[in-house]
Amino acid sequence: MTAVYSWFQKNKLRITPYVFLTPNIILFFTFMIAPIIFIFFISFHEWNIIGDPSFIGLSNYTELFFDSLFWTALGNTLYFTIGVVPISAALGIGGALLLRMKTPFRAFFRAIFFMPVVVSMVATALIWVWMFNPDFGLINEWLGYIGVNPDWLGSTTLAMPAVIIAMIWVQAGYSLVIYLAGVQNVPENLYESAQIDGANKWQQFWNVTLPLLKPTTVFVVIILVINTIMAFDLVYTMTSGGPGNSTMILINYIFRASFEEGAMGYGAALGVVQFILVLAISGISLWLGREKE
Template sequence: MGAVKRGKRMSLEREEAIKGVLFISPWIIGFLVFTLYPFISSFYYSFTRFGGIGTPVFIGLKNYVNLFHDKLFYLSLYNTLYYTVIAVPLGVVLGIAVALLLNQKIRGLSFFRTIIYMPYMVPTVASAILWMWILDPQFGLINSLLASIGIKGPGWLADPAWSKMSLIIMAQWGMGQAVVIYLSGLRNVPTELYESADIDGANIFQKFFHVTLPMMSPVILYNVILGVINSLQYFTQAYIMTSGGPVNSTLFYSLYLFRESFMNYHMGYASAMAWILLVIIAACVYLLFKTSAKYVYYSGE
């Protein structure tokens, strides 16, 4: 009898396993076709001369060698790093500041929290078109406000000196998701720590730097990592608003990759760029995790 029961139980488990695989099979097929296959293919294409149609011609490391002699490669990398180095820290500072304001016990906080989060919900294309009007040198909202107080506004997106900064300013408009995460982190700071700090005579700045920031450091690290990954792949806004101009001042790495692959049909060259970008992102994330032990506090440790 025991052997019969075990056999029935095993057959039921096998049947449930088969049903489970069948239920997730659409995802498995999608992953294999739309993720794993392109991933492996791009690695192979990076060693070939390939225009998207026809048979790829194997050329070894020539694409990678040519990249390191390409001035636009270095310029696009510089533009991307410039954006990342300024936009990510600025987003962290402003996000924490707004979260602290929204964490106060005052009337109408739900309304203000909704207002802060709403820009994040606006589609990227729509927000890019909106900001093209806001940053218009002649008729834009910002320059009109500056003109009303006697200040001549810059050319913003039309000026190579201001174009990247314009996109950085625009990026802070969509900080809603980060603010919500920071708010969650603030809510998880134990009130006992603030009470102990009050007993010790700590002022508001001491409590912020010695209680709030250490307890929120895992949340900050999470947002920094997301910010770095997204910034290094910055594409849509630059493509819609400037197309890399003026004078290639907003030619970001992903935009240059897009040009080479879908406009110049250098698929092999673009694949090599994609793999270099993967290495850069992986290296940045690794460094952030490697150094996090020095400044990230985990309450369970």
């Protein structure tokens, strides 16, 4: 016992950080790593939650290739992501450049722009359902002045753009705050040097601001991709994946397969595909961000 105490006294400075990290490591493994392992395990089984899982090998993954709804959901997910991420990032960097200027009430406007991020996604979805209502919605009231009255959420063509607009409203504020932090770290003397060399505002942005914001852009894109692909609550509240599966994205199809149809194994296989999709898009973003460094 004395030897153990002596060893602890000699090494307590090295041990202490690990002692404090241990609860976080346990929580991370319990709520992050363990569920991922479980999902991979269940994806090779047939399971309806009630009975015991039955091993079926790659049958769930084979079924994916012949499931037309899977391909529809995958295409909708890519459409949704491509529609949301670039515009949200562009609005974020544009707003950050405007807020970088020494304008009155800058902190107030920053809080206003960020507010959609902290509002519940369900509340956000309900606001936009009201906005897009064809009978009394604010958007159709404006469009009525030019004789247009589309049924946004009831149209297989317009439903996805409507959901994309709602998601952009949420994500643009988040990217703005991140970009604002990056823009404020750009040294002012670089702009002064560029101005002395005759660079206009666009040239300063393209040759000074944008290259220095590349790490920030990579981070923003990855977070936006993850948030968009995981936007179950927004899509479910606004359209439930309809009409005609036109807004059915992978995360909503996972919910339907797992909990509405009771096919937990197949839902897990869908989850694995979504996990790989997020990793692939994040990896491409990291590669593009480092390509010219």
